[in-house]
Amino acid sequence: MTFPVVGMVGGGQLARMTHEAGIPLGIRFKLLSDTPQDSAAQVVSDVVVGDYRDLDTLREFARGCDVITFDHEHVPTEHLRALEADGIPVRPGPDALVHAQDKGVMRAKLMEIGVPCPRHRIVRDPADVAAFAAEGDGFPVVLKTVRGGYDGKGVWVVDSAEEAAEPFRAGVPVLAEEKVDFVRELAANVVRSPHGQAVAYPVVESRQVNGVCDTVIAPAPGLDEELALRAEEMALGIAKELGVVGHLAVELFQTRDGRVLVNELAMRPHNSGHWSMDGAITSQFANHVRAVLDLPLGDPRPRAPWTVMVNVLGGDYPDMYSAYLHCMARDPQLKIHMYGKDVKPGRKVGHVNTYGADLDDVLERARHAAGYLRGTITE
Numbered sequence: 001m002t003f004p005v006v007g008m009v010g011g012g013q014l015a016r017m018t019h020e021a022g023i024p025l026g027i028r029f030k031l032l033s034d035t036p037q038d039s040a041a042q043v044v045s046d047v048v049v050g051d052y053r054d055l056d057t058l059r060e061f062a063r064g065c066d067v068i069t070f071d072h073e074h075v076p077t078e079h080l081r082a083l084e085a086d087g088i089p090v091r092p093g094p095d096a097l098v099h100a101q102d103k104g105v106m107r108a109k110l111m112e113i114g115v116p117c118p119r120h121r122i123v124r125d126p127a128d129v130a131a132f133a134a135e136g137d138g139f140p141v142v143l144k145t146v147r148g149g150y151d152g153k154g155v156w157v158v159d160s161a162e163e164a165a166e167p168f169r170a171g172v173p174v175l176a177e178e179k180v181d182f183v184r185e186l187a188a189n190v191v192r193s194p195h196g197q198a199v200a201y202p203v204v205e206s207r208q209v210n211g212v213c214d215t216v217i218a219p220a221p222g223l224d225e226e227l228a229l230r231a232e233e234m235a236l237g238i239a240k241e242l243g244v245v246g247h248l249a250v251e252l253f254q255t256r257d258g259r260v261l262v263n264e265l266a267m268r269p270h271n272s273g274h275w276s277m278d279g280a281i282t283s284q285f286a287n288h289v290r291a292v293l294d295l296p297l298g299d300p301r302p303r304a305p306w307t308v309m310v311n312v313l314g315g316d317y318p319d320m321y322s323a324y325l326h327c328m329a330r331d332p333q334l335k336i337h338m339y340g341k342d343v344k345p346g347r348k349v350g351h352v353n354t355y356g357a358d359l360d361d362v363l364e365r366a367r368h369a370a371g372y373l374r375g376t377i378t379e
Contacts, residue, residue, distance in 0.1 A: 004028070006028070010070055013071075021285035048060075058082075067089040068088055069246060069268075091194070096242045096245070104146040116262065119178040126165055133176075142178070143167045143177075144175045148170075154167075183256055188235035200236055218309075244267055249265070276307075281298065281301050304355040305357045305359075306356060307362070309351055312348070315376060
């Protein structure tokens with residue numbers, strides 16, 4: 001029997017964990033990585049080092065692959081169309097992926113299909129930003145470059161037209177959005193296969209620090225059951241309307257008046273779904289592999305009442321391995337996932353998962369482990 005080869009464009013930690021999920025199934029991976037030192041390049045046996053922005057490189061990489069998928073959204077849309085024209089299955093396809101690549105396209109499509117979003121429009125210059133602010137409740141206003149932003153990069157909160165000049169220096173269109181008065185951030189994660197089967201994970205709460213995801217709680221505590229169901233149905237509807245194949249993360253604002261608004265879309269495994277590696281019957285990574293190969297999807301239900309994921313960020317303490325003794329002895333149920341990255345201040349180098357029946361206990365265990373690994377907790 002010949003097992004399929006999944007071509008993964010991008011060598012980061014998402015590719016590393018997706019590859020890990022494919023190993024028990026005998027799925028082979030081929031990786032297009034920026035460098036041999038990238039997170040996934042350290043563990044995948046078949047690695048091509050090259051530039052994903054070069055069409056010839058992509059075409060050569062695709063030889064021998066049964067399907068192409070991604071750990072980021074930055075491959076040029078026209079290159080993906082060229083691969084499809086060559087007969088290579090691309091999942092998610094360019095018609096879907098463009099909605100995660102371009103925030104302006106995403107907002108226009110979501111409004112067209114009736115999905116609630118913050119007030120927004122494309123702005124031309126700082127004076128246009130001031131006009132946008134005056135059309136609503138005034139400053140502050142959120143500005144986003146329509147392409148290329150992630151983890152808080154490419155996003156500005158400005159309090160005046162004078163502060164609005166920086167985003168326009170990138171030379172790409174800028175999207176202005178109202179600054180939503182929200183209670184908290186949520187995420188609805190779903191997976192959809194080519195033949196239309198889809199599953200939804202429990203809606204989670206995502207807590208950010210300095211624009212970077214810090215903590216994810218699954219399921220979101222205290223979330224009204226009707227609102228949770230509405231968020232799951234919204235995410236499943238978006239996946240269907242956009243023709244998504246694979247994992248879709250829908251990042252949401254929960255507003256003070258009881259609504260949910262879509263903030264961002266990601267068409268790949270996502271930080272808000274890392275809890276599922278240990279907390280769900282089938283992880284987001286395993287279901288993404290199944291989806292891109294059009295295999296039946298796995299059960300997304302949680303294994304425990306609560307699962308908490310906390311990101312491990314680099315600090316001033318580079319020797320994280322020496323912290324394992326303390327962390328593992330203190331909490332034998334702790335799950336540590338490291339990405340093989342050099343430790344740099346503020347850089348995501350891993351995450352920890354904890355689970356159990358008492359949320360306060362699960363939160364404390366995860367925060368302690370992540371803090372001890374980083375060096376901010378020493379006892």
